[in-house]
Amino acid sequence: MTADKELYGVVAEFKDVTALYRAAEKVRDAGYKKWDCHSPFPVHGLDDAMGMRFTRLPWVVLIMGITGLLAGMYLQYWTNAVDYTYDISGKPVWSLPANIPVIFEVTVLFSAFTAFFSMWIANRLPRWYHPLFRNERFSRATDDSFFIALHAKDKKFDLAASTALLNENGALQVEEVFEANEPSAMPAKIKGNLLVVTCLMLIPPAMVYASYGSTTTEPRVHLIPDMDKQDRFRAQGETDLFEDGRMTRDQVAGTISQDQRFIHASLETGKENGEYVTSFPQQVDVTEAFIDRGQERFEIYCGVCHGEDGKGTGLIHHRAVELANLGHATWVPPTNITAGAIGTQADGYLFETISDGRRTMPGYAAQITAEDRWAIIAYLRVLQEVESMNALSPEEMAALGASARGSVLFEKYTCNACHKFDGTYSIGPVLSNFLGSEVKLDSGETIVADEAYFTESIIDPAAKTREGALKGAMAVPGGPPTAEEIVDLLEYIKTQK
Amino acid sequence: MASSTSVDQLDIFPEELVQGENDFHSVTEMVCGVLEAPKPPKSWYVIFTTAVALLGVLGAMILYLITTGVGVWGNNQPVAWGWPIVNFVFWVGIGHAGTLISAVLFLFRQDWRTGINRFSEAMTIFAVICAGMFPAIHVGRIWVIWWVFPIPNQMSMWPNFRSPLLWDVFAVSTYFSVSLLFWYMGLVPDLATVRDRAKTKAKKFWYGLFAMGWNGSNRHWHRYERAYLILAALATPLVLSVHSVVSFDFATSQLPGWHTTILPPYFVAGAIFSGFAMVLTLSIPARKMFGLEELITLRHIDNMCKVIMATGMMVGYAYSMEFFMAWYSGNAYEGFTFVNRAFGPYWWGYWIMVSCNVLTPQIFWWKKARRNLALVFIISIFVNIGMWFERFVIVVTSLNRDFLPSSWHYFSPTWVDVLTLLGSFGLFFTLFMLFCRYLPQVAISEVKNVMPQAHPHLDDH
Numbered sequence: 024m025t026a027d028k029e030l031y032g033v034v035a036e037f038k039d040v041t042a043l044y045r046a047a048e049k050v051r052d053a054g055y056k057k058w059d060c061h062s063p064f065p066v067h068g069l070d071d072a073m074g075m076r077f078t079r080l081p082w083v084v085l086i087m088g089i090t091g092l093l094a095g096m097y098l099q100y101w102t103n104a105v106d107y108t109y110d111i112s113g114k115p116v117w118s119l120p121a122n123i124p125v126i127f128e129v130t131v132l133f134s135a136f137t138a139f140f141s142m143w144i145a146n147r148l149p150r151w152y153h154p155l156f157r158n159e160r161f162s163r164a165t166d167d168s169f170f171i172a173l174h175a176k177d178k179k180f181d182l183a184a185s186t187a188l189l190n191e192n193g194a195l196q197v198e199e200v201f202e203a204n205e206p207s208a209m210p211a212k213i214k215g216n217l218l219v220v221t222c223l224m225l226i227p228p229a230m231v232y233a234s235y236g237s238t239t240t241e242p243r244v245h246l247i248p249d250m251d252k253q254d255r256f257r258a259q260g261e262t263d264l265f266e267d268g269r270m271t272r273d274q275v276a277g278t279i280s281q282d283q284r285f286i287h288a289s290l291e292t293g294k295e296n297g298e299y300v301t302s303f304p305q306q307v308d309v310t311e312a313f314i315d316r317g318q319e320r321f322e323i324y325c326g327v328c329h330g331e332d333g334k335g336t337g338l339i340h341h342r343a344v345e346l347a348n349l350g351h352a353t354w355v356p357p358t359n360i361t362a363g364a365i366g367t368q369a370d371g372y373l374f375e376t377i378s379d380g381r382r383t384m385p386g387y388a389a390q391i392t393a394e395d396r397w398a399i400i401a402y403l404r405v406l407q408e409v410e411s412m413n414a415l416s417p418e419e420m421a422a423l424g425a426s427a428r429g430s431v432l433f434e435k436y437t438c439n440a441c442h443k444f445d446g447t448y449s450i451g452p453v454l455s456n457f458l459g460s461e462v463k464l465d466s467g468e469t470i471v472a473d474e475a476y477f478t479e480s481i482i483d484p485a486a487k488t489r490e491g492a493l494k495g496a497m498a499v500p501g502g503p504p505t506a507e508e509i510v511d512l513l514e515y516i517k518t519q520k
Numbered sequence: 521m522a523s524s525t526s527v528d529q530l531d532i533f534p535e536e537l538v539q540g541e542n543d544f545h546s547v548t549e550m551v552c553g554v555l556e557a558p559k560p561p562k563s564w565y566v567i568f569t570t571a572v573a574l575l576g577v578l579g580a581m582i583l584y585l586i587t588t589g590v591g592v593w594g595n596n597q598p599v600a601w602g603w604p605i606v607n608f609v610f611w612v613g614i615g616h617a618g619t620l621i622s623a624v625l626f627l628f629r630q631d632w633r634t635g636i637n638r639f640s641e642a643m644t645i646f647a648v649i650c651a652g653m654f655p656a657i658h659v660g661r662i663w664v665i666w667w668v669f670p671i672p673n674q675m676s677m678w679p680n681f682r683s684p685l686l687w688d689v690f691a692v693s694t695y696f697s698v699s700l701l702f703w704y705m706g707l708v709p710d711l712a713t714v715r716d717r718a719k720t721k722a723k724k725f726w727y728g729l730f731a732m733g734w735n736g737s738n739r740h741w742h743r744y745e746r747a748y749l750i751l752a753a754l755a756t757p758l759v760l761s762v763h764s765v766v767s768f769d770f771a772t773s774q775l776p777g778w779h780t781t782i783l784p785p786y787f788v789a790g791a792i793f794s795g796f797a798m799v800l801t802l803s804i805p806a807r808k809m810f811g812l813e814e815l816i817t818l819r820h821i822d823n824m825c826k827v828i829m830a831t832g833m834m835v836g837y838a839y840s841m842e843f844f845m846a847w848y849s850g851n852a853y854e855g856f857t858f859v860n861r862a863f864g865p866y867w868w869g870y871w872i873m874v875s876c877n878v879l880t881p882q883i884f885w886w887k888k889a890r891r892n893l894a895l896v897f898i899i900s901i902f903v904n905i906g907m908w909f910e911r912f913v914i915v916v917t918s919l920n921r922d923f924l925p926s927s928w929h930y931f932s933p934t935w936v937d938v939l940t941l942l943g944s945f946g947l948f949f950t951l952f953m954l955f956c957r958y959l960p961q962v963a964i965s966e967v968k969n970v971m972p973q974a975h976p977h978l979d980d981h
Contacts, residue, residue, distance in 0.1 A: 040973070064709075078742060102679075109680050109682070131694055142744060146737075146743055152733070153733055156735070165716045166544065292940060352880070378869075
């Protein structure tokens with residue numbers, strides 16, 4: 024029976040650590056290499072008695088510790104200083120002191136795992152089967168007894184001589200140990216279970232792999248969707264909370280919302296009963312100080328375009344014309360607001376213009392308070408008054424020659440904003456040598472500019488459009504002029520050569 | 521053979537570490553007897569049942585929290601860090617004694633550690649589990665807690681490694697991993713002992729599986745001891761770093777009462793203090809319950825009392841130094857915070873802390889007190905209470921009156937706060953009672969190693 028089992032070696036039991044120690048020295052001196060002592064606790068000094076080399080484990084731990092240090096540093100450098108930087112008050116993205124705690128922890132983690140796992144690997148553990156476990160006495164090696172096992176594979180091993188060596192050196196008993204007959208295979212039941220568990224464990228990673236980089240038109244899976252889908256009332260949504268099913272509710276009668284200030288109709292809108300007011304609202308008191316305030320606001324907000332004198336030649340206008348001369352921009356000039364049509368507009372209408380803007384002018388309700396807007400209008404009325412006092416009376420006008428009258432009208436209807444005579448850039452056509460010049464229309468036809476074309480263009484600017492011009496772009500503020508005035512204007516431009 | 525002369529022969533210690541007429545086998549019998557007994561003592565059932573009930577409460581509280589939101593706690597502005605963080609620091613502090621007893625005392629060759637190191641390491645593992653739970657549930661949306669780890673994600677974002685809260689993640693998880701390895705490695709030879717004595721097939725299988733096939737080979741012992749020493753050497757700075765990092769959560773903020781450089785050493789001393797107190801709270805009943813009086817002796821308890829007294833005075837020094845610095849810095853806000861701490865609305869918390877942590881341990885100047893088990897047990901409970909209040913005082917009194925008097929707020933916990941703290945004790949004691957029943961409570965091989973007969977007596981040396 025025992026004959027067909029392979030001999031593993033002999034195992035000898037010793038009564039205490041001293042006997043074990045003495046015997047180990049003798050086995051070492053006899054030149055054995057493949058042998059071992061077994062004890063329930065580490066016996067100090069036994070390493071020397073066995074002639075063992077010191078383990079290289081600390082070096083492995085050192086190398087992996089340094090690896091951990093560099094890995095911890097690089098992890099932080101790459102994630103925080105390269106791939107995803109945190110800009111915090113302009114501080115440098117990489118500053119070592121703040122990274123030291125994590126570097127230290129990663130170093131310790133690497134070192135500790137290395138010490139732990141290398142120890143098991145170097146010890147060839149776990150190994151749940153061992154021939155020595157077949158020896159019944161050997162179970163006390165983890166309790167209170169001490170053993171020396173000599174392996175049959177050692178070159179010096181000889182069953183009789185080795186047994187004698189141990190017996191001579193104080194062994195209580197020497198026994199032969201055999202390898203197991205059958206290979207120590209895993210039971211089929213455990214194997215099958217392991218296979219099933221392994222297959223089941225592969226399913227989640229397989230699912231992840233299958234969906235990796237894939238696209239879908241289905242919505243995301245929300246395990247806990249409260250971040251993405253929150254219970255709330257959406258404007259214009261539906262609800263079963265109210266009878267009419269609407270989420271957007273009308274304001275409760277007689278209330279206003281917090282951002283809805285109490286409105287004085289004429290003060291805040293310039294209108295009363297839907298009509299533009301023609302006087303200042305009662306909340307403002309038109310005094311000299313009020314007009315001064317208006318002047319200040321006018322020069323801040325209006326003057327840049329309309330000019331501090333209100334004639335439409337502010338700094339922005341000058342700059343835009345310069346840019347347009349260089350071909351960088353087109354420009355619709357600001358209106359002269361001191362004369363012409365603006366002077367006859369209702370106060371409420373002007374208020375609306377300042378508040379909400381008109382044509383290319385933006386609204387200023389956000390920048391200028393309602394009171395200040397009224398102050399600006401008060402100041403504007405002063406400018407207009409001054410302008411009208413400077414304007415010629417009908418008698419004086421009549422006394423002038425036709426072309427001189429035309430010159431005044433040319434400014435009155437703000438023709439001068441777009442039309443120039445000096446041949447540089449002007450928004451409308453240059454009017455020097457206008458009559459008799461060739462005008463190419465957008466219909467492709469070329470006409471000669473004559474008095475009829477001139478008159479038609481003033482009365483109905485959209486009738487004929489020059490090639491490349493915007494249809495109906497020309498405006499005649501305060502117009503159209505009377506037939507007599509057109510004749511005067513015609514005379515005036517004739518003088519411009 | 522330098523180690524051939526045992527410490528006992530030098531007559532340094534008045535008492536032997538293992539008392540009574542014990543040999544190697546009787547030590548094995550004593551420790552393995554606990555887990556081989558067909559039934560544990562009745563008191564085990566009482567404690568275990570209570571603990572499991574409290575664990576159920578914890579589960580219910582966490583479920584309620586997750587399904588409802590952190591509003592179920594008393595946390596609010598300005599006290600946004602309420603009990604959850606107090607409990608976190610409390611538990612993680614307790615978790616430090618294990619590694620300290622195991623690693624630091626190992627490095628200093630304090631052989632008396634062998635009686636209590638298994639206990640305290642187990643305590644460490646379970647306390648860190650309790651501790652780690654609190655920040656995780658404190659984030660509110662616990663299902664995105666993985667954001668704290670540098671895991672590549674669809675948002676292409678990485679955590680901010682310069683945040684102390686992130687250092688905490690690394691420190692606590694490293695500490696847990698290393699403590700677990702250290703504990704398990706120490707357990708393996710003892711599991712082999714249990715395996716070799718096991719009578720039933722199930723016990724043979726399970727203890728055998730985790731014993732890794734350990735057979736007491738000296739070649740294995742050699743590498744094992746070296747690896748154990750390295751782990752101890754790594755765990756020692758680790759244990760200091762972890763509680764320092766926990767203190768950085770506070771110290772790197774700009775809040776009066778938190779922004780001090782004394783915090784790291786103060787926290788570490790406090791952690792050792794509370795950890796030793798918890799070891800005493802656990803070991804005094806356990807040694808009685810499981811008949812381990814000859815392995816966990818009065819000398820062990822005496823030594824631990826001395827450590828408690830020393831660290832208690834260290835935290836007392838820290839308390840007074842905080843006041844001194846608040847005055848000496850001339851910083852009005854710092855001064856206000858500390859006056860408010862001792863005489864403000866939470867004066868009672870401050871004075872509970874001082875009397876439990878600084879005053880009561882002074883009784884350990886007397887040897888009679890250090891060896892009076894009932895008294896030591898009571899003082900250890902006081903210290904546990906005092907250390908919980910220390911964290912409460914640090915967190916709540918610094919926050920409740922911040923820079924803007926209009927937002928001052930008197931923090932009160934809710935019933936959920938209270939039950940969650942109680943529940944965390946349930947988690948701790950459930951794990952601890954299972955450990956007591958199913959794993960060797962004392963490091964058998966290490967205790968054998970410090971017995972006089974463990975050393976070869978060689979006449980020629």
